[in-house]
Amino acid sequence: MxxxxxxxxxxxxxxxxxxxxxxxxxxxxxxxxxxxxxxxxxxxxxxxxxxxxxxxxxxxxxxxxxxxxxxxxxxxxxxxxxxxxxxxxDDGKLRLDDRVIDHLPGFRMSDPYVTREMRVRDLLTHRSGLALGAGDLLFWPASEHSTEEIVRRLAHVPLATSFRADYAYDNVLYAVxxxxxxxxxxxxxxxxxxxxxxxxxxxxxxxxxxxxxxxxxxxxxxxxxxxxxxxxxxxxxxxxxxxxxxxxxxxxxxxxxxxxxxxxxxxxxxxxxxxxxxxxxxxxxxxxxxxxxxxxxxxxxxxxxxxxxxxxxxxxxxxxxxxxxxxxxxxxxxxxxxxxxxxxxxxxxxxxxxxxxxxxxxxxxxxxxxxxxxxxxxxxxxxxxxxxxxxxxxxxxxxKADEAWEKHQAARDRRSQPSLPLDGYAATYRDAWYGDVAIAKEGQKLVMRFAHTPALVGTLEHWQHDTFLVRWHDRALNADAFASFALDPDGKVRELRMQAASSLTDFSFDFHHLRLLPQAASD
Known part of the structure; x- marks a missing residue:
């Protein structure tokens, strides 16, 4: 037996x-x-x-x-x-086929149809239309966002594919x-x-x-x-x-x-x-x-x-x-x-x-x-x-990671200079789903701080043109990232985009999903 x-x-x-x-x-x-x-x-x-x-x-x-x-x-x-x-x-308190909004009326995805049709089962099965790891920076590394805040901000995380069309591993729906x-x-x-x-x-x-x-x-x-x-x-x-x-x-x-x-x-x-x-x-x-x-x-x-x-x-x-x-x-x-x-x-x-x-x-x-x-x-x-x-x-x-890095090195124009003085990049930038990322001039360097993630503090080293390499102070993160500034016709920063510098970086460092826009001082 x-x-x-x-x-x-x-x-x-x-x-x-x-x-x-x-x-x-x-x-x-x-x-x-x-x-x-x-x-x-x-x-x-x-x-x-x-x-x-x-x-x-x-x-x-x-x-x-x-x-x-x-x-x-x-x-x-x-x-x-x-x-x-x-x-x-089994207790009769829900069904896996229930709509999520029937239990969490405030739940929202970025698409109204997905919001309406998302079932409890869909929270578990990685077929929501979110991209791989999308939204993970809301809690990885450890952040100050509450679970309620993560669920609220999910409404601003864009979808990459149609609902239930493809597999893409996610963590954020488990917060829901x-x-x-x-x-x-x-x-x-x-x-x-x-x-x-x-x-x-x-x-x-x-x-x-x-x-x-x-x-x-x-x-x-x-x-x-x-x-x-x-x-x-x-x-x-x-x-x-x-x-x-x-x-x-x-x-x-x-x-x-x-x-x-x-x-x-x-x-x-x-x-x-x-x-x-x-x-x-x-x-x-x-x-x-x-x-x-x-x-x-x-x-x-x-x-x-x-x-x-x-x-x-x-x-x-x-x-x-x-x-x-x-x-x-x-x-x-x-x-x-x-x-x-x-x-x-x-x-x-x-x-x-x-x-x-x-x-x-x-x-x-x-x-x-x-x-x-x-x-x-x-x-x-x-x-x-x-x-x-x-x-x-x-x-x-x-x-493969070394070859990719060598390609970055080969494409780098080491003689290039930033378009702006360092002060020109210093600002608070805001992403719709993550929140604020601050860049400040400290001495002769720029330092980036993710407002809700204490571990994400790093120094920006000029890479080429208006792209910098962010080297996180916690070296065990293994998540250094490129930060590229786009300028408007008047030479002001229009937006900041990021991507991991190494293909070996964990996908939960989803920097590439951020669209960071500079905020006025009054904001």
């Missing part, structure tokens, strides 16, 4: 069922991609066959990672948000989902998820946002390489109180083993005294969360030939879950990306298998390599050196 999630307190001896050679693969992964710490849990046929940590949770202290070490699981949180909406649907959950339930998002998911599932270590971690908690520290190379540095914790539903959860592999088991059990938590099933959510809602809603185009060829076996036959997105194929098996999975920490959870329903890999370095190749090595063991697949394959992919990606 299967064990339920609440019976997972006693782990099966890892040595009896751990995929052979996985320890060596993890060590190679850490060495190859310079990852201080990795935590892994594997659930198979109702048993936790592995839950352990490798390496260090903080390179400065050397404290070890174990099964209870909490990591930021970032966008893995989206599946919890989906579950929260399903629980409310957060407000909806809070409005319908009468609780904060954090309290609802804690009481209705964490407690019944038995996720005793899970919290929402780093500021809820107790002092001295067993928690991983994020690490990154400034400039995408060189020595690792630690990354300051970030909290998303204004968009918790998109990526706010901290959890351990111990916690996530329980979560995976409930998912694989179709939402069943155990048995009531009368023998009936005790559920987190209904079987109907469980099936719907895993159904493919938004198709995703598959590349004609992999990034590098070594990754050919990982290219799926189909791919798409459901309600807070990615759905795809691997070696003839359906996968239900999600990744998470956070400053200094990235991760992946993968479920194989046909095999009653779940794998979660958490890391504390900004290199997705690490969790991909470990995940596929473990999958191949249970699928009895041919041997593939996934560490080497993803190392090749990382090298190719960096090579």
């Amino acid at each position: 299967r064990k339920t999630a609440l019976a997972l307190c006693l782990f099966a001896p890892a040595a009896l069922a751990t995929p052979p050679g996985l320890d060596e693969v993890v060590q190679r992964t850490r060495d190859t991609f310079d990852v201080p710490g990795i935590a892994i849990a594997i659930v198979k046929d109702g048993e936790v066959v592995m839950a352990r940590g490798f390496g260090q949770r903080d390179q400065r202290t050397g404290e070890p990672v174990d099964a209870q070490t909490r990591f930021a699981i970032a966008s893995q949180t989206k599946a919890f948000t989906s579950a929260a909406l399903s629980i409310l649907a 989902a957060q407000r909806l959950i809070e409005t319908v339930s009468g609780q904060s998002y954090g309290d609802f998820v804690r009481e209705r998911i964490f407690v019944p599932v038995g996720m005793q270590g899970a919290v929402i946002n780093s500021d809820r971690l107790p002092d001295g908690a067993n928690a991983a520290t994020g690490h990154a390489k400034p400039g995408f190379a060189g020595e690792l540095v630690t990354v300051a914790p970030m909290t998303w109180s204004n968009n918790q539903a998109a990526g706010g959860i901290y959890a351990s592999v111990d916690d996530l083993a329980r979560w995976m088991q409930v998912q694989l059990d179709g939402g069943v938590l155990g048995k009531n005294d009368d023998g009936s099933e005790r559920r987190l959510f209904s079987a109907e809602r469980h099936r719907a969360m895993w159904e493919l809603v938004t198709p995703i185009r598959i590349p004609a060829e992999p990034a590098v030939p070594e990754l050919a076996p990982a290219l799926p036959q189909f791919a798409g997105y459901g309600e807070g879950w990615s759905v795809s194929e691997y070696r003839g098996h359906r996968l239900v999975w999600h990744t998470g990306g956070w400053p200094g920490m990235v991760s992946r959870v993968t479920l194989v329903p046909q095999l009653d298998l779940g794998i979660v890999v958490l890391t504390n370095q900004e290199v997705g190749a690490a969790f991909q390599a470990v995940t596929l090595e473990a999958l191949d063991h249970y699928l009895q697949a041919p041997d593939t050196d996934w560490v080497a394959a993803y190392a090749a992919a990382v090298a190719k990606s960096r090579e």
Whole structure:
């Protein structure tokens, strides 16, 4: 008989069922991609066959990672948000086919038709018409905007495609989902998820946002390489109180083993005294969360030939879950990306298998390599050196980024001068959806400050003509950006546009969606 999630307190001896050679693969992964710490849990046929940590949770202290070490699981949180909406649907408080404006009358998209037709399900499935990452600067890096303010400003974020026409990953609509959950339930998002998911599932270590971690908690520290190379540095914790539903959860592999088991059990938590099933959510809602809603185009060829076996036959997105194929098996999975920490959870329903890999370095190749090595063991697949394959992919990606940078350098006119004295660029600029960005002359330099984002402070270095390179003072952001000023016929700045300087910059730094207009001093 299967064990339920609440019976997972006693782990099966890892040595009896751990995929052979996985320890060596993890060590190679850490060495190859310079990852201080990795935590892994594997659930198979109702048993936790592995839950352990490798390496260090903080390179400065050397404290070890174990099964209870909490990591930021970032966008893995989206599946919890989906579950929260399903629980409310089972409670009869909403339907996933309800219009969003029926519950949030003030909700607005930039297109009236989309506003009217947006359904609760659409908040979860990345098919709204927003561009990739559009609006993320409202909360990434951590901003002072409230959730209500983010939802209000969404009305000014332009759409890039027709409604439901194409897949484009977004985070901002999960802020709308957060407000909806809070409005319908009468609780904060954090309290609802804690009481209705964490407690019944038995996720005793899970919290929402780093500021809820107790002092001295067993928690991983994020690490990154400034400039995408060189020595690792630690990354300051970030909290998303204004968009918790998109990526706010901290959890351990111990916690996530329980979560995976409930998912694989179709939402069943155990048995009531009368023998009936005790559920987190209904079987109907469980099936719907895993159904493919938004198709995703598959590349004609992999990034590098070594990754050919990982290219799926189909791919798409459901309600807070990615759905795809691997070696003839359906996968239900999600990744998470956070400053200094990235991760992946993968479920194989046909095999009653779940794998979660958490890391504390900004290199997705690490969790991909470990995940596929473990999958191949249970699928009895041919041997593939996934560490080497993803190392090749990382090298190719960096090579392309270097080539793009060299093209920028080659096109640069180093003899050019700004059209205006530095004072001529100093002003407060305003974007309709983000708000104000101030540029001030400080000494002999221009300094840019995003009014609602304390981390986005940087010095402008002249690049060419009326374009400057913004170098953020927090070098671990890895998000330097070009800032180009357009002048009107009278030589005054008409607008400021920005774009990330490197193709390796996280898409959530959506500078290119800003249209910054200078404001008069009286404004």
